[in-house]
Amino acid sequence: MRRIRVKDEQAVIELRDTSYSYRGGEPLLQGMTLQVAPGSFHFLTGPSGAGKSTLLKLMYAELQATGGAVTLFGQDSRVMDRNAVADVRTRIGVVHQDCQFLDHLSIADNVALPLMVQGKPVGSDLHDLLAWVGLSDRMHAFPPELSGGERQRAALARAVILSPDVILADEPTGNIDWDMSQRVLQLLVELNKMGKTVMVATHDIALIRAAKPQVSTRILRISNKRLQSAGAEL
Numbered sequence: 001m002r003r004i005r006v007k008d009e010q011a012v013i014e015l016r017d018t019s020y021s022y023r024g025g026e027p028l029l030q031g032m033t034l035q036v037a038p039g040s041f042h043f044l045t046g047p048s049g050a051g052k053s054t055l056l057k058l059m060y061a062e063l064q065a066t067g068g069a070v071t072l073f074g075q076d077s078r079v080m081d082r083n084a085v086a087d088v089r090t091r092i093g094v095v096h097q098d099c100q101f102l103d104h105l106s107i108a109d110n111v112a113l114p115l116m117v118q119g120k121p122v123g124s125d126l127h128d129l130l131a132w133v134g135l136s137d138r139m140h141a142f143p144p145e146l147s148g149g150e151r152q153r154a155a156l157a158r159a160v161i162l163s164p165d166v167i168l169a170d171e172p173t174g175n176i177d178w179d180m181s182q183r184v185l186q187l188l189v190e191l192n193k194m195g196k197t198v199m200v201a202t203h204d205i206a207l208i209r210a211a212k213p214q215v216s217t218r219i220l221r222i223s224n225k226r227l228q229s230a231g232a233e234l
C-alpha cells in the first residue's frame, strides 16, 4: 500500500474552516482552523458536549466534515479512498473514551488485535509494550477484571502497537485516581519525547497543569462551537 510521506514541518493534521453537524442536528463545530505540527503535544478542552470527541473523530476520519476540510498527512479526508483511510488509521492510534475492548479476549489479545487485523505477527514487542504500561502480570486477564487505570493503560498500549505517528486520546484519565492519571500522563509524555504527535481531550485542568513542567503543550479550548484559543495558557 502506498504511504504518503509528510514533508518536514507539514502539519500531520490540518483543519481549514471545518464544521460538523450530526444528521438533522444543529451545527456543533463551526469554522475551525488548526494545524497540528509533527511532534507537538496538544490538549483539547472545553465543557461537556462541546464537541471534543467529535473533533477527534474528524481527526481520524471516523467522521467526515460537513463543511470545510480536514487534511490528514497531507491528504484531504473528503477524497480518501478505503485504502487511504486504512493507511491513515495505522498512523493514528486512538485511545477511545470507553476503551472499546472485546470482553471475551484477554488483555494481551485485545492489545495485539490491531496487529492481527493487519495480518502482522505478534512478537516480543507485545510483551515489551505490556511491560512498558505496567501490565505484564495482567496480560491474561479479561477486560471486565481490570481496574479503570489498568484499562486506560491497556487502551494506550493497543493504540501504539502499530507504532503510529499520532496518538489521539479521548479522556484517557476519566474515572481514575490522581496517581494513576499521573502515570498515564507520563506514558503520553514519553511517547511525545519519542517523537509522536499527541492530542489529549480532557476536562481535567489539573492534568493539563501537571503536564506543563514535563512537556511543551498547546491548549485548544472549544466553546460556543469554535476554537476559542490555541496557546500555551489555560
Ligand SMILES: Nc1ncnc2c1ncn2[C@@H]1O[C@H](COP(=O)(O)OP(=O)(O)OP(=O)(O)O)[C@@H](O)[C@H]1O
Pocket: 022, 023, 025, 028, 046, 047, 048, 049, 050, 051, 052, 053, 054, 055, 203
Ligand atoms: N452520533 C451522534 N449523533 C447525534 N449527536 C451526537 C452524536 N455523538 C455526539 N452527539 C452530540 O454532539 C455533542 C458533542 O458530543 P461530543 O461527545 O463530541 O462532546 P464532548 O465535548 O466530547 O463531551 P464530553 O466531554 O461529555 O465527552 C453532544 O451534544 C452529543 O450529544
